[in-house]
Amino acid sequence: MIAIQKEFTINNLRYIVRSATESDAQSLSEVRLQIDGETENLDREPGEAYIDEAGFKQIIRNDTESLNNLFLVAEANERIVGFSRLVGNNLKRTSHKVEFGICVLKDFWGYGLGKNLLSESIYWADSNNIKKITLNVLETNEKAIELYKRYGFEVEGVLKKDKILFDGNYYNTIVMGRFNE
Template identity: 55%
Template sequence: MHTIIQEFTENGKTYRIRTAEHQDAKELSEVRLQIDGETQYLDREQGEAFIDESGFEELIALDSENEKNLFLVALADGRIVGFSRCEGNSLKRFAHKAEFGVGITKEYWGYGIGKNLLNETIAWSEASGIRKITLKVLQQNSKAIALYEKLGFRKEGLLENDKQLADGQFHHTVIMGRFK
């Protein structure tokens, strides 16, 4: 099991990042549902691919046992306000890499939570022998792309007309990777 506990203070807000624990499952289900309704940058609309408490319990258990996976939560003001997950691959040809995803409640944007979740994931990946982290980001999410580039990610490809958002328009997805 991976244990990460760090405390950060940015823009006057103090928060902790730690490994997800079994008792986080119910709150994670609620927070994920909330985040999906606050932004169009993620893959799901609110309520789609819903994961309930028992689903998160299983996911947390799986990730705590798998050395190629990392599930982190960010806590502020006594509650979970964001999370990230990095999922590796057991196939030998892909065992060197993992895919990263992140979500932060809108109320807590601008406090460096996403950046610090990713920094903790990068440190974990390097210590775990994972050589490459990949992610997908909507092309119009320029702030996220700039952050990823600042942390060593490069644009590796573009999926044209990949997502149709609520505006009815199709949008491109950028594939990014960081190789050590």
């Protein structure tokens, strides 16, 4: 797989979006755990489905070797502050599509990290003949939904009462997809 590395400066923050390497594994484990405690927009509560350094090394190794996967990190001030993944499979009937997920530390919201991780992921998918990108987003995450729509994603469905949050209420998950003809 070809490594990705692109530099951005937004609101005086300089950061790099690049392909993940195995040396990122420990930082990714720590960042993922922190992000899970900062937002309810993800599937996990803090500490759930914990992935340690060895687990991330294996994920990065698998993603690097796979033609249908991409693991990107956003690095600012010499530390990882966000990441995204595109995950596909080799089944013939679904090999044309990948699923997208993204995480950014709350202190780094508003600097375009999500937008640039998404943009680089779309570029990679389009360049690698991936026809469809799918994602799930919590209905209350309006900024993310608007971002995805600006990049050509459409609402494909709603999973009703799909998640229960800290307030004890149930929330819908929006299923979105972007098809590249």
